[in-house]
Amino acid sequence: MKAVVMAGGEGTRLRPLTLHLPKPLLPVADQPIMEHVLRLLKRHGLTDTVVTVQYLSALVRDRFGDGGQLGMSLSYAEEEHPLGTAGSVKNAEEQLAGEPFVVISGDALTDIDLTALIGFHRQRGALVTVCLSRVPDPREFGITILGADGRVERFLEKPAWGQVFSDTVNTGIYVMEPEVLDYVDADVPVDWSGDVFPRLLAEGRPVYGYVAEGYWEDVGTHAAYVQAQADVLTGRVAAELDAVEAAPGVWVAKTAQVDMDAVLEGPLYVGEHARIEAGARVGGHTVVGAHTVVDRGAWLERAVVHPHAYVGPGAQVRGGVVGANSTLEPCARVGEGAVLGAGCLLREESSVADGALVYPGKTVEARAHVDQCLIWAPRATASLFGPRGVSGRVATELTLDLVVRLTSAYAGILPCGADVAVARDHSPGAQLIAPVVISALRAAGVDVRDLGQVPVPLARGRAAAGDGGVVVTTTPGVPDSVDIALLDGQGLDLPQSVQRKIDRAVALREFRRAPADRPGRLETVPAAWEAYADRLLAATDSGAEPGRRLKVVVDAAGGSTALVLPAVLGRLGVEALTVNGGLDPQRRTETADERAAALHRLGFLVSRARAAFGVRFDATGERLSLVDERGRVVDGDRALLLMLHLVTAEAGGGRVALPTTGSRAAEQVASRHTARVLWTATAPDALARAVGEAGVVFAGDGEGSFILPRLSPYPDAVAAFVELSRLLARTAGTLSELVARLPRTFVRRRELPADWQDKGRIMRAVAEAVGDRAVDTVDGIRVVESDSRWVLVLPDSSAPSVHLWAEGPDPASVDRLLDEWSAVVGRPAVA
Secondary structure (H helix, E strand, O other): OEEEEEOOOOOHHHOOOOOOOOHHHOEEOOEEHHHHHHHHHHHOOOOEEEEEEOOOHHHHHHHHOOOHHHOOEEEEEEOOOOOHHHHHHHOOHHHHOOOOEEEEEOOOEEOOOHHHHHHHHHHHOOOEEEEEEEOOOHHHOEEEEEOOOOEEEEEEEOOOHHHOOOOEEEEEEEEEOHHHHHHOOOOOOOOHHHHHHHHHHHOOOOEEEEEOOOOEEOOOOHHHHHHHHHHHHOOOOOOOOOOEEEEOOEEEOOOOEEOOOOEEOOOEEEOOOOEEOOOOEEOOOEEEOOOOEEOOOOEEEOOEEOOOOEEOOOOEEEOOEEOOOOEEOOOOEEOOOOEEOOOOEEOOOOEEOOOOEEOOOOEEOOOOEEOOOOOOHHHOOOOOOEOOEEEEEEOOOEOHHHHHHHHHHHHHOOOOOOEEEEEEOOOHHHHHHHHHHHHHHHHOOOEEEEEEEOOHHHHHHHHHOOOEEEEEEEOOOOOOEEEEEEEOOOOOEOOHHHHHHHHHHHHHOOOOOOOOOOOOOEEEOOOOHHHHHHHHHHHOOOOOOOOOOOEEEEEOOOOOHHHHHHHHHOOOOOEEEEEOOOOOHHHOOOOHHHHHHHHHHHHHHHHHHOOOEEEEEOOOOOEEEEEOOOOOEEOHHHHHHHHHHHHHHHHOOEEEEEEOOOOOHHHHHHHOOOEEEEEEOOOOOHHHHHHOOOOEEEEEOOOOEEEOOOOOOOOOHHHHHHHHHHHHHOOOOOHHHHHHOOOOOOEEEEEEEOOHHHHHHHHHHHHHHOOOOEEEOOOOEEEEOOOOOEEEEEEOOOOOEEEEEEEOOOHHHHHHHHHHHHHHHOOOOOO
C-alpha cells in the first residue's frame, strides 16, 4: 500500500514562524514535523510515498529529496494553486498507480497505529476509512458521529459550540481505495469532508470511522506547538530522537557541546552542534536547536529555540519560541507564549512581553519593550466574539488599543473605500469607544457615516445601505461594559466564518493602513426619524378599525427609542401615555431586578389608566416587554406565542422562524393558521438570516425580540409595537383574554459549569445517552422523550458552561427531565 503525505499547507495560525517556512518543516524536538510523519510511515511499512506540495514547495523538496536518507522512496505532486484536501490527492493519482493508499497530514504530530487502521479498513471492506481521535475542544476540526457498526453517519466541519455533538474528530488520516478518486474532479479545489464524503454518505457507500487510541495533535497554534515539544520529550508520543540520553530525560545530540558547569534539568533536547556554555541553565521541556549557542548565565525554561540562534549572557526565554537565526543580546527577555520569527534581533536588555508576536527580521532596540495587551486571552476562548459581539469593561478589558486592532481587522475584510455606518447609544463608554472606531476605520481607508445616537434597528438599516456597520452599546446589566457589534452588508452580525478571520487578523496584527494623506472620508448623517416613521406606518396600513382606538402606556425607559417615538405615536392612531421619554445617561442599562421593578410600575400605570396594554422598550430599541390591561406582565414565551398567533392569523399561513430553544407549543399555535415553524440555531444572526428565506412572515426569540419582515428585517421593538397595536385594534377581546387562549408552556433553563476542555466529552456523553429517542442537532443536541417532553443540551459559545432547556406539561416533569440530563452532563447547576 502506498501513502500520500499532505505537505502543501501554509500554517497561517502559526505565523510568524511559517512566513518563510512551511508548517511541515517546523521543528519538533529539532526534527521537522513531516520527518516524524515519514518515520511513522516507515515503521508501518509504508515506504513508497507521494508528497503533495504547494506553499514553499522547494523547501520541502530540498529537505527530504528522494527520501533515501530515511530509507524511503519519495515522489512529489506539485499544485500550481491550492486544490483542497481531496484535489491535491487527485493531483497525485498517476503516481498512486491504482493502488489503495493511506492519506496523512505532513504537519500533524502522531503515533497512531497505522497497521491497525489498515487492518480495520480491510476487515470492513471499506471504500474509505476515516481515522478519528478524541479531543477536548473539537471546534477547529471536523466532528464525526458513527453508527453501531462503525459506519460514518454524519460529518460537520469546524462547528460552533452549539453544533458540537461529539468530541470525536477527523484527524485527516484516511485509508482509501483508488476508485474514491472517481468522485474528485481534477484541477479544481475539492475537500474530502466538505465535498466528497457527503456525496459518498448520500449514495450509501461504505465509509467507516476508526477511533484510534494513539497520540494525535494538529499543532495548529503556538501553544499547541510548544506543547508538542513537551509531549515528545516526556514520551507522550512515540518519536525517534537522534540523540543520546545523557541523563534521565536529557537528550543530547552526539555533536553537541555542553559545559560541565551548565545546569540541565530534563526533559530537554540539545541538537546537533549546539553549545551550552558554563553557567547557562536549561530547564524542563526545552528544545535547543542545532548550531544554537546558549551563552553564560542564560536561562531557558519551557523554551523552543530554533537552529542557528544565539541566546546571549543573562538572556531569558520562558515559555516562548525563538525563530531560526535570531539573536538575543545580553539580558534580553522573551515572555510566556511570545514568539519571535526567524532572524530577529533583541538588543541588550530589551524585552518581549507575554503573548507578543515579533515578525521575521525585526530589531528591538536596547532596553525597548514590545508590549501586547491580550485582554481577551484570559476569557478561555479562541474568539473575541460572544453572543453580543465583542464585549468588555471599558479601559480594562476593552482597551483603546484592542478596539483599534479589532476595528482595523474588521476594515481588512472590507474593500478599500468601503462605506461603513457607525452608531452608538448615549452611555459614556460608547461615547469614548465610538470615536476610536471611526478613527481606526478611516486609518484603514474606509469611509465612515457617523450616525451618532440611534436605536440599533435604524443603525442596522443604515449599515445595509452601505458595506457594513459598527454599533457600540452598553452591555445589559453591566453599566461600565460595552458591546461592539460588527455588521455585514446586510446589517446583520458577522457570520462565524468571518469572525474567525477577524480573530486571526487581531492575533497576527495583520492590518491594512491607508496613506496618511488619503484617509477614509467622514460624514455626519442626521437621524431621519420622520422617514423611519413614514416607512413603518405606511407598511402597517395604520388606521385602526372604528371603536378600537386603543389607550396604551409606553415606557421608553430613558433609552434611544425615546428619540423615534414622537414621530410614531402621534400618527399611530392610539392614545398614548408616555413615561421615561427623555434620554437618561444614568439609566443606560438595568439589572434583572431593576427591570422587574420597572415592569411592576408600568403595570400599575396601565391598570390605573385603564389602558389596553403597556409596553416597555429596552435601551437599544431591539426588545420590548408587555403588560396586559390588568397590569400583569406577559412573560417572554407567552408574548412570543401571542405575536405568532396574531401575525399568522392575518397572513393566513406562512413560515415562522424560532430558535430551537423555544416552546414546541408554537407549532400548535402556527398550525391553527396553516403556518409552519422553521427552527433555527441560537447564534445572534440566525433568526435574521432565516427571515431572508422565502415565505417567512415572523420571527422571535421568546425574550422580547421580534422580527416582522414586511416592516423590518431586524429585531425592531418599535416596529413590533406598531404592528401589535394595529393587530389588537382589529381583534376582538382584551390582551389578557387572548393570552389566556394560548396553550400553556413550561420551558425551563439550567446552566451547568463545564471546563472548555470538557465540552466535547460532555456532548459525546449526551449523544451516547440518547439511545432510541428522537433527536435533532439544529443547535446542540435536542432529545425528545416518548411522552413528547424534550431537553436541549447546548454548550455556551463564550463561557465555560453548558445550558439545558427542557419543556413538559408541568413544572415538576420539566425539573425531573433537567435532573436526569444534568446527571448525564455530570455537573452541578450554576448558582
